[in-house]
Amino acid sequence: MKRFTISVVATLLLGTAPALANDSVLAATGDSKQWAAQLGDYAGTRYSELDQITNENVGDLQVAWTFSTGVLRGHEGAPLVIGDIMYVHTPFPNNVYALDLNNDGKILWRYAPQQNADVIGVMCCDTVYRGLAYSDDTIFLHQADTTLVALDAKTGDVKWSVVNGDPAKGETNTATVLPVKDKVLVGISGGEYGVRGHLTAYNISDGSMAWRAYSTGPDEEMLVDPENTMVLGKPVGANSSLDSWEGDQWQIGGGTTWGWTTYDPELNLIYYGTGNPSTWNPSQRPGDNKWSMTIMARDADTGVAKWMYQKTPHDEWDFDGVNENILVEQEIDGQMRKLLVNFDRNGFAYTLDRETGELLVAEKYDPAVNWATHVEMDPASDQYGRPQVVAEYSTEQNGEDVNSTGICPAALGSKDQQPSTYSPKTGLFYVPTNHVCMDYEPFRVSYSAGQPYVGATLSMFPAPGSHGGMGNFIAWDAVAGEIKWSLPEQFSVWSGAMATAGDVVFYGTLEGYLKAVDANTGEELYKFKTPSGIIGYVMTYEHGGKQYIGVLSGVGGWAGIGLAAGLTNSNDGLGAVGGYAALSDYTALGGQLTVFAIPD
Amino acid sequence: MKLTVPILALSLLPFAALAADAPAVDVAVASEDGIRAFNAEEIPTYNIAADGTLDWPTFSGYRRYHAECHVCHGPDGEGSSYAPALKDSALRMDYYDFVGVVAAGRQKVGASENSVMPSFGTNPNVMCYLDDIYIYLRARGTDAVERGRPAKRADKSEAFAAAEAACMDG
Numbered sequence A: 001m002k003r004f005t006i007s008v009v010a011t012l013l014l015g016t017a018p019a020l021a022n023d024s025v026l027a028a029t030g031d032s033k034q035w036a037a038q039l040g041d042y043a044g045t046r047y048s049e050l051d052q053i054t055n056e057n058v059g060d061l062q063v064a065w066t067f068s069t070g071v072l073r074g075h076e077g078a079p080l081v082i083g084d085i086m087y088v089h090t091p092f093p094n095n096v097y098a099l100d101l102n103n104d105g106k107i108l109w110r111y112a113p114q115q116n117a118d119v120i121g122v123m124c125c126d127t128v129y130r131g132l133a134y135s136d137d138t139i140f141l142h143q144a145d146t147t148l149v150a151l152d153a154k155t156g157d158v159k160w161s162v163v164n165g166d167p168a169k170g171e172t173n174t175a176t177v178l179p180v181k182d183k184v185l186v187g188i189s190g191g192e193y194g195v196r197g198h199l200t201a202y203n204i205s206d207g208s209m210a211w212r213a214y215s216t217g218p219d220e221e222m223l224v225d226p227e228n229t230m231v232l233g234k235p236v237g238a239n240s241s242l243d244s245w246e247g248d249q250w251q252i253g254g255g256t257t258w259g260w261t262t263y264d265p266e267l268n269l270i271y272y273g274t275g276n277p278s279t280w281n282p283s284q285r286p287g288d289n290k291w292s293m294t295i296m297a298r299d300a301d302t303g304v305a306k307w308m309y310q311k312t313p314h315d316e317w318d319f320d321g322v323n324e325n326i327l328v329e330q331e332i333d334g335q336m337r338k339l340l341v342n343f344d345r346n347g348f349a350y351t352l353d354r355e356t357g358e359l360l361v362a363e364k365y366d367p368a369v370n371w372a373t374h375v376e377m378d379p380a381s382d383q384y385g386r387p388q389v390v391a392e393y394s395t396e397q398n399g400e401d402v403n404s405t406g407i408c409p410a411a412l413g414s415k416d417q418q419p420s421t422y423s424p425k426t427g428l429f430y431v432p433t434n435h436v437c438m439d440y441e442p443f444r445v446s447y448s449a450g451q452p453y454v455g456a457t458l459s460m461f462p463a464p465g466s467h468g469g470m471g472n473f474i475a476w477d478a479v480a481g482e483i484k485w486s487l488p489e490q491f492s493v494w495s496g497a498m499a500t501a502g503d504v505v506f507y508g509t510l511e512g513y514l515k516a517v518d519a520n521t522g523e524e525l526y527k528f529k530t531p532s533g534i535i536g537y538v539m540t541y542e543h544g545g546k547q548y549i550g551v552l553s554g555v556g557g558w559a560g561i562g563l564a565a566g567l568t569n570s571n572d573g574l575g576a577v578g579g580y581a582a583l584s585d586y587t588a589l590g591g592q593l594t595v596f597a598i599p600d
Numbered sequence B: 001m002k003l004t005v006p007i008l009a010l011s012l013l014p015f016a017a018l019a020a021d022a023p024a025v026d027v028a029v030a031s032e033d034g035i036r037a038f039n040a041e042e043i044p045t046y047n048i049a050a051d052g053t054l055d056w057p058t059f060s061g062y063r064r065y066h067a068e069c070h071v072c073h074g075p076d077g078e079g080s081s082y083a084p085a086l087k088d089s090a091l092r093m094d095y096y097d098f099v100g101v102v103a104a105g106r107q108k109v110g111a112s113e114n115s116v117m118p119s120f121g122t123n124p125n126v127m128c129y130l131d132d133i134y135i136y137l138r139a140r141g142t143d144a145v146e147r148g149r150p151a152k153r154a155d156k157s158e159a160f161a162a163a164e165a166a167c168m169d170g
Helices: A002-016 A020-030 A557-562 B004-018 B056-073 B086-092 B095-104 B130-141 B158-169
Strands: A062-068 A080-082 A085-089 A096-100 A106-111 A133-135 A138-142 A147-152 A158-163 A178-180 A183-186 A198-203 A209-214 A261-264 A269-273 A294-299 A305-310 A325-332 A335-343 A348-353 A359-364 A372-375 A387-389 A404-407 A421-423 A428-434 A436-442 A456-462 A471-477 A482-489 A498-500 A504-508 A513-518 A524-529 A539-543 A546-553 A592-597 B106-109 B114-117
Touching (some): A020 A133, A020 A178, A080 A133, A096 A138, A133 A178, A178 A261, A261 A325, A335 A428, A348 A372, A359 A372, A421 A498, A428 A504, A456 B056, B056 B086, B086 B130, B095 B130
Antiparallel strands (some): A080 A085, A085 A096, A096 A106, A133 A138, A138 A147, A147 A158, A178 A183, A183 A198, A198 A209, A261 A269, A335 A348, A348 A359, A372 A387, A421 A428, A428 A471, A471 A482, A504 A513, A513 A524, A539 A546
């Protein structure tokens, strides 16, 4: 009877107010006592207004309570808190726990999906899952096998489910979804399997498909309007993708959408990035390979592209362009601008006007970056907006079966998917980064469905001539395009960061430390070693009048693969082999949530 | 300086094979077919010249391993946070078992483990180079090849190129 009432109410509301989810998410993320989205809000700032924990008292932080997820492999993402309930997700098998914050975290309900374990074998780079999404009393679970499930937030009952892709072709999921208005936006993984990427909108009411926008192919399948979709201020024109590939390679050409989507309710535009073109051997796919490696701005209702900007045309290094696009208002030349800031894998931080797609700033956010000298900023140049590739580091120019050495950054990028944070108080972005370079040798491969489609050998090593570590945690000024301060880390910083109104910035390390630093100076104020390496994202909430900080431990992901045994640099000569730190000397598998608070 | 390394490595080999906890593996070259080397049981093996030059098939194994295997099993066969170190598996496992697992896959899924090795049987990028990958991992397991990119290698032979082309086109 009760369930019946709820569904009637939901139907009534949906019928009268199609913008419901939009309002629901805005209301949920606007209440800083909750943590209602993986990126904290639609703008992707991962900033909280909570200010009980400050740069004065964060040193007193202690563990308040913990929770084992029962799953061992890499734990990305963060729990959500809606009202008095915390929602915790796990990597494959993608279990969900609803914990009662009024009752010491008692499990209110759990959801354990049944998935064919074959999907594990086609997930490149661990079985990670970047977390749940929420709107309108619904928890959205996007499973590894691409099944999207809408769960009743109160009971865990399945409202509907829909399948977005086919793991037999290498189509999998690792990303969260984004509810916008009456739709939920869903991406797809599998760039290393020749998957053709797309972003798909499903109707929240029943899970039916509203639209699908491919990253590559004919204009109508990409939802691109040749006259009105803009690229750096000009209409894109017809067949922009088809003309940038040789033959039918675009059909197995990647451009997957396994990163983040953000949303500007005023402009009604969604923003996301597309991944690397397939294969990793650039000689097998001549052309710019559009629209891989691209920031996409699309109408939230129709999916039609408003503007596009390709950051790395004809990728030669696996610099997937999927990182989060953070939406902020900042002053440039005395004028407040609606900006989009993106820390790309390729080592450049881009600041664009998010209404028009105009490129405002493109600067290196790690001084080690060497594959391109700069991004051409002169609109009159035929190279406008394009990175100026250094021949020595061009795996295309050096050719197949040639080992290009000393390329910075490595394929994992100066930053991967781990989300940054932005504090409107300081006007700074805080970015977890990798400080790793590589040798890269492409060679010919053949495609077979559902099998890896890579075509390059690479070896990685800490950035030479630097502090010897593999990561930095930096503060970035996106208007000036400058690093404000940079904290060296022994390992890549693979956790999601969070800034608060208490002028504290939190992040986790691969050894397992939760760290708190001063938002202004970067001074380390607190650290605590959790049971396993942290690739999860720090979150905060308030319950019973008290502020808490939460983070998932559980080492894994790409970092757990590449860094477990430590890195070597063959170019160093024999003496240095094995000389760099091995993550396996510091931490082991294990999923656990640790929640911190300041004692009364 | 470089000369001492292969000599050291060679002198360590019999020692490694005799050590109590290391499996006894026969990696000595007994025959060659113009493409690669084999041990006395006609199992493929690596072939390192006196000056440290690595044979092409083992180098090919290094390349293919780091394209096809290392996204789960980590660099240099060293293992990752969740997948085993194949440089050890290649010593422990019988050659035919090794080939069988790669071709057919293997699952260990339960309350405490979610370990799935996919089937590569239809993937020419793996199957055409499986002997290369196997001997590279045996070379890593016995420390005949150090971590990282091998410094000196022989060129690809015409016979190897012909066999490779036949396999990849077939």
